[in-house]
Amino acid sequence: MKESVKYEFEKTCEYLYSRVADEIDNKIKSANLKNQDVDIERETLVSRIRNNKRDNAINRNLIPYCIMNNLQEKLKFASTRELFWGNDDVIYGYAVDLFEMMMLDILLERHEDPLYKSLHGALIDYVPFAQWMTYEKFSAVLSDDNTIFFFGYEKSVIMHNADSARINAIARLYSKVFDEIGFSIEDVFISKLIEITHQTRIYSKKDLETKERKTEVNNRGFYKLSKRLQDFSMQELLSIFDALSTSKESLGKRAYSLLMADVPPVLNHFISIEQSQSEYSNISNNKSFDKLLIASGKYVEELNKIQSNDERYDWAPPRDYL
Numbered sequence: 001m002k003e004s005v006k007y008e009f010e011k012t013c014e015y016l017y018s019r020v021a022d023e024i025d026n027k028i029k030s031a032n033l034k035n036q037d038v039d040i041e042r043e044t045l046v047s048r049i050r051n052n053k054r055d056n057a058i059n060r061n062l063i064p065y066c067i068m069n070n071l072q073e074k075l076k077f078a079s080t081r082e083l084f085w086g087n088d089d090v091i092y093g094y095a096v097d098l099f100e101m102m103m104l105d106i107l108l109e110r111h112e113d114p115l116y117k118s119l120h121g122a123l124i125d126y127v128p129f130a131q132w133m134t135y136e137k138f139s140a141v142l143s144d145d146n147t148i149f150f151f152g153y154e155k156s157v158i159m160h161n162a163d164s165a166r167i168n169a170i171a172r173l174y175s176k177v178f179d180e181i182g183f184s185i186e187d188v189f190i191s192k193l194i195e196i197t198h199q200t201r202i203y204s205k206k207d208l209e210t211k212e213r214k215t216e217v218n219n220r221g222f223y224k225l226s227k228r229l230q231d232f233s234m235q236e237l238l239s240i241f242d243a244l245s246t247s248k249e250s251l252g253k254r255a256y257s258l259l260m261a262d263v264p265p266v267l268n269h270f271i272s273i274e275q276s277q278s279e280y281s282n283i284s285n286n287k288s289f290d291k292l293l294i295a296s297g298k299y300v301e302e303l304n305k306i307q308s309n310d311e312r313y314d315w316a317p318p319r320d321y322l
Helices: 010-030 043-050 065-074 080-085 088-109 114-123 127-139 144-151 155-181 185-197 225-243 251-270 277-285 287-309
Strands: 200-206 213-219
Touching (some): 010 043, 010 088, 010 225, 043 065, 065 080, 088 114, 088 155, 114 155, 114 225, 127 144, 144 155, 144 287, 155 185, 185 225, 251 287
């Protein structure tokens, strides 16, 4: 049986850990407290949390249950939910950054599962994304010289432009979610992400003195955070991506379809990374391939100009990502 895909969401998890650690550190400093004032028995753990050190078993998820209540009470968080996520105003402030991190993680982990394919389908309408993702994919099997020959760019330039295209395509997607579907990512994050990730465990515990069993609620904090982010993405974001999936008539889809039709047949002749100089000369002398790739590149550039200049395709990212 095929194993299920597992996303790590490395950038997203690190972003959330760092945000909470910084918030705790700032509150301790602003209140002129010492670590021992927060928890006299666990001052070393307080230090680890505020400095975002998670390399031991006790706080691999940043904040263990044993210190949650002290952090909440001493630093005056209204609830453990606010301790981990902030109040609604705070969440609205970082929701765009969090959305960007999650999308980048899905794209860069590239599992070729329904989540990745659906996101890719929603982003492909942006012509630079279609262009540079294709160049990035196929330049990986080429030498530096042949990358310049095929695409007219060094690998470092392709990588840089691919990174920029990913970020700008995500910004464009963010705008489209509100414009075309009619709700904000912030509202989805507040109502659904925290509901899924901010879980508690209810269990029965025997009192050592009375011998009676009592029910306790254990807040699990960021326990299995990456899995919960994946659950949220599958339950809430997948349908959003599907709703924004690019039509065959979109400019980005035209660019992507053309490049995917022209580039692979050429590369199939020269797939080996280690090619001799004589073979490279033969490639360079093949004018039909040269003309085909140049023509495709020029057409894609024209589509990019149309998308940039025509108000039907124009867009404005919600903030400066670059």
